[in-house]
Amino acid sequence: MDRSTRGAVWIALFGLFQLILCGSVRGSPGVARECCAVPGQAVRRIVLVHGIYNSGRYMGNMKRLLQSHGWAVYAVSLKPDDASISFEAMAAQLDAFIRANIPGDAKFDLVGFSMGGLVCRYYIQKLRGYERVRRFVTLSTPNHGTIWAWLSGRAGVKEMRPGSELLRELNADDSRLAPLDYTSIYTPLDLTIIPPVSSRMSIARNIVSWVPLHALMVWMPGPLRAVEQALE
Numbered sequence: 085m086d087r088s089t090r091g092a093v094w095i096a097l098f099g100l101f102q103l104i105l106c107g108s109v110r111g112s113p114g115v116a117r118e119c120c121a122v123p124g125q126a127v128r129r130i131v132l133v134h135g136i137y138n139s140g141r142y143m144g145n146m147k148r149l150l151q152s153h154g155w156a157v158y159a160v161s162l163k164p165d166d167a168s169i170s171f172e173a174m175a176a177q178l179d180a181f182i183r184a185n186i187p188g189d190a191k192f193d194l195v196g197f198s199m200g201g202l203v204c205r206y207y208i209q210k211l212r213g214y215e216r217v218r219r220f221v222t223l224s225t226p227n228h229g230t231i232w233a234w235l236s237g238r239a240g241v242k243e244m245r246p247g248s249e250l251l252r253e254l255n256a257d258d259s260r261l262a263p264l265d266y267t268s269i270y271t272p273l274d275l276t277i278i279p280p281v282s283s284r285m286s287i288a289r290n291i292v293s294w295v296p297l298h299a300l301m302v303w304m305p306g307p308l309r310a311v312e313q314a315l316e
Contacts, residue, residue: 135198167240175206201225
């Protein structure tokens with residue numbers, strides 16, 4: 085078994101572990117358009133972007149929490165979900181989703197989990213998303229890479245390797261993020277993003293949430309409250 089194959093097996097096992105942990109997730113994948121906004125108030129729009137081996141359905145708990153505030157919440161489902169395509173291709177999907185669901189003159193907030201945070205960053209920094217995004221929140225995003233990414237040769241996974249060309253470009257041009265209200269939430273106990281401090285960004289409000297597993301960052305009360313407060 086060569087290195088690339090071993091890497092694919094390891095990533096598949098991590099994905100399966102996440103699915104087992106969150107097998108009780110309920111809800112529909114893709115777009116969530118429910119809105120309970122107060123009459124006369126402007127609609128507050130939030131777009132959620134999932135991580136590897138996930139879909140919009142995985143963000144369901146967060147979606148329901150934010151909708152309870154009367155916000156209009158949209159959850160994209162990237163395809164394929166295994167990082168076998170580049171971040172450029174994934175960000176293009178996010179861009180198309182936003183153009184199809186949010187009026188062109190409307191501002192919105194963006195929340196990305198794990199790999200989804202890098203998809204958001206590519207959209208903001210390289211596809212001019214900084215012109216529309218107001219608040220930006222990431223949860224356990226490998227902003228400086230994760231050593232697990234060395235175990236696979238998939239296009240998107242290779243771009244999550246520490247020191248990859250993509251990460252060097254994004255981090256060298258992080259001034260695009262400076263005008264945004266940017267919050268990075270992470271857990272020091274993360275065994276998927278290694279080292280966990282890879283999630284920290286010098287221009288972000290970095291918040292520690294002591295969650296025992298990477299996969300639970302979008303489900304446990306601590307990080308969910310942190311997201312809620314960051315968006316408020």
